[in-house]
Amino acid sequence: MSNSESAAVTAENAAQRSRRLVQQSLRRRYRAERLFQAYGILAVTLGLVFVGFLFSSIISTGWTIFQQSYLELEVHYDPEVIDPAGNGDPEEIGLADYSALIKAALRARFPDVEGRSDRRALYGLASGAGQFELRSRVLDDPSLIGRTETLWLLADDRVDLLMKGKVDRELPEETRGLSDQEIGWIDVLLADGQLDLRFNRAFFTNGDSREPEQAGVWGAVVGSLFTLGVTLLLSFPIGVAAAVYLEEFAPKNRATDFIEVNINNLAAVPSIVFGLLGLAVFIQLFGLPRSAPLVGGLVLTLMTLPTIIIASRAALKGVPPSIREAALGMGASQVQTVAHHVLPLAMPGMLTGAIIGMARALGESAPLLMIGMVAFIVDVPGSLTDPSTVLPVQVYLWADSPERAFLERTSGAILVLLGFLLIMNATAVILRQKFERRW
Amino acid sequence: MATVPAAAIRQSGSSSSKATGAPPERSAEGHRTVGEIQVKDPVIVCRKVNVFYGDKHAIRDVSLDIAHNEVIAMIGPSGCGKSTFLRCMNRLNDTIPTARFTGSIALDGQDIYDKRQDVVQLRARVGMVFQKPNPFPKSVYENVAYGPRIHGLAADRTELDDIVQTSLKRAGLWEEVKDRLEQPGTALSGGQQQRLCIARTIAVNPEVILMDEPCSALDPIATARIEDLIDELRQNYAICIVTHSMQQAARVSQRTAYFHLGDLIEVGSTDQIFTNPRHKLTEDYITGRFG
Numbered sequence: 101m102s103n104s105e106s107a108a109v110t111a112e113n114a115a116q117r118s119r120r121l122v123q124q125s126l127r128r129r130y131r132a133e134r135l136f137q138a139y140g141i142l143a144v145t146l147g148l149v150f151v152g153f154l155f156s157s158i159i160s161t162g163w164t165i166f167q168q169s170y171l172e173l174e175v176h177y178d179p180e181v182i183d184p185a186g187n188g189d190p191e192e193i194g195l196a197d198y199s200a201l202i203k204a205a206l207r208a209r210f211p212d213v214e215g216r217s218d219r220r221a222l223y224g225l226a227s228g229a230g231q232f233e234l235r236s237r238v239l240d241d242p243s244l245i246g247r248t249e250t251l252w253l254l255a256d257d258r259v260d261l262l263m264k265g266k267v268d269r270e271l272p273e274e275t276r277g278l279s280d281q282e283i284g285w286i287d288v289l290l291a292d293g294q295l296d297l298r299f300n301r302a303f304f305t306n307g308d309s310r311e312p313e314q315a316g317v318w319g320a321v322v323g324s325l326f327t328l329g330v331t332l333l334l335s336f337p338i339g340v341a342a343a344v345y346l347e348e349f350a351p352k353n354r355a356t357d358f359i360e361v362n363i364n365n366l367a368a369v370p371s372i373v374f375g376l377l378g379l380a381v382f383i384q385l386f387g388l389p390r391s392a393p394l395v396g397g398l399v400l401t402l403m404t405l406p407t408i409i410i411a412s413r414a415a416l417k418g419v420p421p422s423i424r425e426a427a428l429g430m431g432a433s434q435v436q437t438v439a440h441h442v443l444p445l446a447m448p449g450m451l452t453g454a455i456i457g458m459a460r461a462l463g464e465s466a467p468l469l470m471i472g473m474v475a476f477i478v479d480v481p482g483s484l485t486d487p488s489t490v491l492p493v494q495v496y497l498w499a500d501s502p503e504r505a506f507l508e509r510t511s512g513a514i515l516v517l518l519g520f521l522l523i524m525n526a527t528a529v530i531l532r533q534k535f536e537r538r539w
Numbered sequence: 540m541a542t543v544p545a546a547a548i549r550q551s552g553s554s555s556s557k558a559t560g561a562p563p564e565r566s567a568e569g570h571r572t573v574g575e576i577q578v579k580d581p582v583i584v585c586r587k588v589n590v591f592y593g594d595k596h597a598i599r600d601v602s603l604d605i606a607h608n609e610v611i612a613m614i615g616p617s618g619c620g621k622s623t624f625l626r627c628m629n630r631l632n633d634t635i636p637t638a639r640f641t642g643s644i645a646l647d648g649q650d651i652y653d654k655r656q657d658v659v660q661l662r663a664r665v666g667m668v669f670q671k672p673n674p675f676p677k678s679v680y681e682n683v684a685y686g687p688r689i690h691g692l693a694a695d696r697t698e699l700d701d702i703v704q705t706s707l708k709r710a711g712l713w714e715e716v717k718d719r720l721e722q723p724g725t726a727l728s729g730g731q732q733q734r735l736c737i738a739r740t741i742a743v744n745p746e747v748i749l750m751d752e753p754c755s756a757l758d759p760i761a762t763a764r765i766e767d768l769i770d771e772l773r774q775n776y777a778i779c780i781v782t783h784s785m786q787q788a789a790r791v792s793q794r795t796a797y798f799h800l801g802d803l804i805e806v807g808s809t810d811q812i813f814t815n816p817r818h819k820l821t822e823d824y825i826t827g828r829f830g
Contacts, residue, residue, distance in 0.1 A: 352636055422673040430686045431662035
């Protein structure tokens with residue numbers, strides 16, 4: 101009896117003891133939990149601060165890119181200049197000196213400007229792009245010859261900087277970039293409403309240019325689209341096929357282990373190495389054209405493949421084995437099992453991997469420098485073999501240019517690049533939700 | 540089927556022939572099983588089946604016949620090899636890289652491990668229902684139509700519709716799902732999902748249905764429905780069912796095989812196994828002394 105009594109007391113004590121110990125440890129545990137959460141919040145905040153800093157700096161310098169300064173001029177399509185022979189031959193009309201028309205219009209606007217150097221300064225207010233616009237207008241409609249038209253023409257980048265408040269009027273004349281005389285003309289034009297900020301169509305439709313006000317991002321956008329198109333068309337099917345074979349069909353032995361290790365290695369190889377490889381193989385050996393989106397796409401395919409293969413294999417591994425067994429148990433062949441059941445379930449993960457790979461490819465510049473996509477290319481590419489550049493390389497080129505107005509272009513190009521990324525990632529989310537199935 | 544009279548089991552517990560806890564001695568044919576492994580009209584004949592997972596000897600010299608139109612229950616403690624043995628009969632173990640098979644299993648007199656035997660063909664003849672209901676993440680209709688479709692059993696859409704309807708009816712699911720054939724199969728309840736898997740299996744008209752603990756994830760009501768279904772299906776198929784529930788084995792099966800650590804210890808009619816087990820290990824297991 102006493103034995104069982106003491107046992108009961110011990111049991112009571114044991115219960116009290118563990119309750120006391122739990123009580124003691126509780127505070128420590130909650131503290132650890134709060135600390136852990138604080139670390140998490142700190143990390144997220146830091147990340148957000150950095151991203152916010154990046155975005156605010158880019159947007160603050162880049163947002164003005166949507167507008168550009170235009171001059172309103174009364175242009176007289178002088179037949180003497182455009183078509184001196186008077187026979188209306190389009191070839192001759194095309195060769196005429198249209199800048200003379202703009203110069204004449206500026207002279208007419210400021211008739212009291214005399215002297216060669218003053219006049220040259222005056223002509224400098226208008227961008228060289230105006231002559232191309234006049235030329236295309238006349239070629240489109242030859243009946244304009246001899247008539248007079250009021251047009252908004254691009255102003256010079258220095259005028260634009262002043263208009264956007266990026267030039268300080270208080271600075272001494274020699275460090276300002278614009279003389280007092282030029283500022284005087286600008287003020288006259290401003291007072292008459294003949295100088296204004298208008299939507300910057302040129303930036304979104306032009307290729308690159310040496311003149312900042314004419315430089316546009318469209319050439320690089322098209323180059324990026326072509327390059328990424330090639331990359332996606334090649335790397336997604338190849339990557340998925342490789343992943344499916346390795347995951348579902350290949351025997352597990354040393355050879356496949358070796359392949360797996362090397363695929364993981366490839367994912368970590370610096371991208372410039374792929375550029376060198378592309379230079380040696382695609383350009384030297386196969387003789388493909390330099391600076392072409394085709395070669396860029398091939399190089400980026402090499403770079404993206406490991407990412408897609410690894411992500412796709414992870415997605416395939418995530419498909420529950422019960423689905424495979426169900427299909428095999430029904431008498432589906434290995435290929436049917438994969439094609440009908442495993443692939444559809446793995447597709448969201450594969451798409452995510454592909455988009456991550458493509459996003460990386462979109463932002464890649466180093467390997468493309470190696471294959472000549474860093475060249476200065478004015479024309480918007482029309483095919484996969486035309487010389488072109490891509491958005492990140494365009495950013496690099498503009499960031500390297502001495503003219504101050506290119507700073508704004510650089511930020512503008514980065515904004516376009518970020519817009520691209522946003523669209524791609526949104527597409528990835530939408531596709532994933534569309535393909536996602538519960539089981 | 541017969542319920543187990545517990546008193547009868549206890550009474551038969553002291554026979555001297557089952558004093559040892561070791562598996563029975565090897566017989567002249569090379570297997571170590573108490574009871575009659577042969578039947579008159581077998582659909583599947585297994586002889587000296589051995590399975591290795593790497594170094595592990597998972598099944599040792601198991602020989603067993605499976606008759607037409609019978610339900611045979613395979614019972615035994617966890618890890619005794621009953622599921623492995625089941626999966627040998629449709630060669631699903633082939634998908635495990637380390638698994639190795641020796642011996643012979645004949646389906647209607649034809650060795651299924653023969654090189655000329657096509658596994659796709661085999662699995663169309665030997666269907667399987669798994670422990671966890673695993674309908675495809677597709678519609679109810681597509682789940683049942685999948686087998687006939689890949690095997691080309693239906694000439695056109697109407698014939699396929701017929702097959703789907705008949706299979707669902709035979710699985711006792713038609714009344715519950717006839718208005719929602721286009722809904723995902725995964726949206727059904729657990730018991731309905733398992734009956735959907737059975738409908739999917741019988742849609743290709745197999746000769747044998749293997750069931751690997753088909754009710755272990757289900758509640759008692761769903762279990763009762765599946766058990767009724769198994770009893771009905773016996774009219775047309777041979778059914779091998781692995782189960783952890785001895786009551787279930789007693790309720791649904793005509794014959795019972797008891798596995799222990801890779802050995803087939805005893806096989807006999809279900810009544811005999813549960814009322815008068817001949818081997819000590821069998822007796823210990825069914826009286827709940829271990830397992």
